[in-house]
Amino acid sequence: MDIARLVSLIAATVTTGLMAGLFFAFDVSVMPALRRSDDRTLIRVMQRVNLAIVNGWFLTGFLGALLFTGLALALHLASSGGAVAVPLVVALVAYVLQLGVTGGVNIPLNNALEQAGPVEDIADPAAVRRAFESRWVPANRLRTLLCTVALGCLAWALVLNGHL
Numbered sequence: 001m002d003i004a005r006l007v008s009l010i011a012a013t014v015t016t017g018l019m020a021g022l023f024f025a026f027d028v029s030v031m032p033a034l035r036r037s038d039d040r041t042l043i044r045v046m047q048r049v050n051l052a053i054v055n056g057w058f059l060t061g062f063l064g065a066l067l068f069t070g071l072a073l074a075l076h077l078a079s080s081g082g083a084v085a086v087p088l089v090v091a092l093v094a095y096v097l098q099l100g101v102t103g104g105v106n107i108p109l110n111n112a113l114e115q116a117g118p119v120e121d122i123a124d125p126a127a128v129r130r131a132f133e134s135r136w137v138p139a140n141r142l143r144t145l146l147c148t149v150a151l152g153c154l155a156w157a158l159v160l161n162g163h164l
Contacts, residue, residue, distance in 0.1 A: 005075045009084075009161055012068035013154040016095060018061040020147035027144050031137050039125035042133065043113060050110040065095055065147075069154065076161075084160045091153035098146035105139035 030049075034042045073088040075081075109132050116128045 005072065005079060005081065006161060008068055008072040008075055009088075009154065009158055012065065012072045012091070013151065013158060015061045015064035015068055016091070016147060016151045016154055019065050019098075020144060020151045022058075022061070023140055023144040023147055026140050027137075031133075031140070035133075039129040040119045040122070042129050043116065043122065043125055044119045046110070046113055046132065047119065050114060065150070066092075066099065069095055069150070072154075072157070076157075081161070084157045087153035087157040087160065091150040091157065094146045094150040094153065098143045098150070101139050101143050101146065106136060106143070109136045109139075 034045060037045075069088065069092045073085060073092055076084045076088060113128070113132050116122050119125065122128055
C-alpha cells in the first residue's frame with residue numbers, strides 16, 4: 001500500500017506539473033508572441049494549436065492529473081494518511097476548478113475560433129481575435145494559477161508523505 005500511495009502521488013505531481021507548465025508556457029511565450037502578430041496569424045496559429053493539442057500525450061497529462069490526484073487521495077484516506085489528505089484535497093479541488101475554467105471558457109472559445117472558418121475567409125478577423133483573445137488569455141492565466149496551486153499542494157503532500 002505504501003508503494004501504491006507513493007507512486008500515485010508522484011504520478012499526480014508529475015502530470016499536474018506538466019499541465020501547469022503547459023499553461024504557463026502559453027502565458028509567458030505563446031500568447032505574448034501572438035499578441036505581437038496580426039489578427040489572421042493569431043487566428044491561424046490558435047486554430048492549428050487547438051487541433052494539434054488533442055493527442056494522447058496531452059490527454060495523458062490533462063486527465064492523468066485528475067485521476068492520479070484522486071487515486072492518491074483515495075489511497076491516503078484508506079490508509080489513514082490524514083496529514084497528507086489535506087493538501088491532496090486542496091490539489092484536487094484546484095485541479096477540478098481548472099477543468100471548470102477549461103470546459104466553461106477555453107474550450108468554447110477554441111470551438112468558436114474553429115467555427116469562424118478558414119482564416120482567409122473571415123470578414124472581420126479583428127473582431128474574431130478580440131472575442132477570442134480577450135477572454136482566453138485571462139482564463140488561461142487562471143488555469144495556470146489553479147494548476148500551480150495544485151502542484152504546490154502535491155509537492156507538500158510528497159514532503160508529508162515522506163514523514164509518515
